[in-house]
Amino acid sequence: MKAANRLSDGRNIGLQQQRFQREEFRACVRALLMTPLMSPADDDFAAVRRQAEALREWFSREAGWILQVEREGARLYKRPGNLSDAMRGLPGYDRRRYVLLCLACAVLERADPQITLRLLGERLLELAAEPALDFTFTLEAQHERRELVSVCRTLLGLGVLHRVAGDEETFVQAGGDQADALYDVQRRMLAGMLAAVRGPSTWIPEEAPVTLEARLHAMVDEHVADSEEGRRTALRHQLARRLLDDPVVYVETLDAEASAYFFNQRGTMAARLCDAAGLVAEQRAEGLALVDEGGLLTDVAMPAEGTDAHVTLLVAEHLAAGQRQRRKDGAGTAQAHVMREHDIADFLHEVKGQYGRYWRKSAREPGAERELAAIAIDRLEKLQLAVRKAGVVHPLPALARFAMGEAELRETRNAPAQAIDSLFGPT
Secondary structure (H helix, E strand, C coil): CHHHHHHHHHHHHHHHHHHHHHHHHHHHHHHHHHCCEECCCCCCHHHHHHCHHHHHHHHHHHHCCEEEEECCEEEEECCCCCCCCCCCCCCCCCHHHHHHHHHHHHHHHHCCCEEEHHHHHHHHHHHHCCHHHCCCCCCCCHHHHHHHHHHHHHHHHHCCEEEEEECHHHHHHCCCCCCCEEEEECHHHHHCCCCCCCCHHHCCCCCCCCCHHHHHHHHHCCCCCCCHHHHHHHHHHHHHHHHHHCCCEEHHHCCHHHHHHHHHHHHHHHHHHHHHHCCEEEEECCEEEEECCCCCCCCCCCCCCCHHHHHHHHHHHHHHHHHHHHHHCCCCCCCCCCEEHHHHHHHHHHHHHHHHHHCCHHHHCCCHHHHHHHHHHHHHHHCCCEEEECCEEEECHHHHHHCCCCCCCCCCCCCCCCCCCCCCCCC
16 A cells, blocks of 8 residues: 555656746747746846757747857747748837947957946947948937947847946036946847848848848748748748747748648648647638737737837727628628727727726827827737738728627537637638
8 A cells, every 4th residue: 555655656757847847848948938038137047058959949839040058148049931021120119229239249350358338438439430330420419329328228238248347327417527337248149149140241241131131031041942841841840930930820921832831731830730739720711810818929919008108009900990880781801900009099089088097198298199090000010910001991801709799699510610709710
């Protein structure tokens, strides 16, 4: 009896250890998807080091992404499956700020283990003066110093810089010799900043790509084996990257070869990805979405707290309700319910009396509706719930999940097996 009890206890412990390993692995997958450049200061770094071998194998097999885990940090080299998506990028960054970020990294690459904010700015000015850049930057105006500080704070957040002493805001306000900050440069984190297959500096000027699209492809294009298996693997990696990175993958955005593979394999792919990342698959005629029910595995949550999120939800419901009404009236999907940007601003002006008391003070000011409308449209585009073309907002199929209305019961017992509802909404 005692031997049987010990055997049972051993099995329970073994099962608990297996469960812990699975849960820790899933937490690490989610953490790396959200923080592909991870410093030792991150809460999940210790677990990522423990699970490093299994994580490397999984990311390589499922998405073709390389994972490097060292004592100084971890880097998941995520490469997007859709290079034409303009909604990616660091919050608040435009072309000018990206140029400053690249120049700052170039300065740090040549710097000593420690550098001051002022010295970083001075050396950045020297690089910015290169005529080929066609770029103008000085540290004379306060707004330019603030741009430099914004870049430094990005690098601080990524773990590339570590503040030793000083204050950036004093540098912005005063700009004098006494206003400065001192940083440690984390070389390992700096080396992991660029997630490209080939660095831009490896091209000679005569052979360098000219257009932005050509440059993007040149940096991330990977070797594909010239065989049927090689092409299938490349397709699977491309689709897995989009499913892990994008809110939803629409079939209409895929070419014929990718679409055929997607229809045949999406169920199996979704099951594997969902199991490892803790997601839930929603498969419909128009595409597939891997949803995080906790709302944590996303850059833009919806619904969420705050004025911007509330306004976005109101606009989403309004667009979706109009889309549903058109379907009930027989308009079909060919003529989707579209709205111009100023119409959305007018709608927000109308509902401000009902919901404005929940918004921040500045959002209740006269004329604030235009700014709120722009914010809402931007968030809907990032979530791939709508697309903006020439000032007109077109709802996408997944927006139907936010349509509020009475439940509609339909008999489906005798429906053909191949019939599939439209994505997140009624047909």
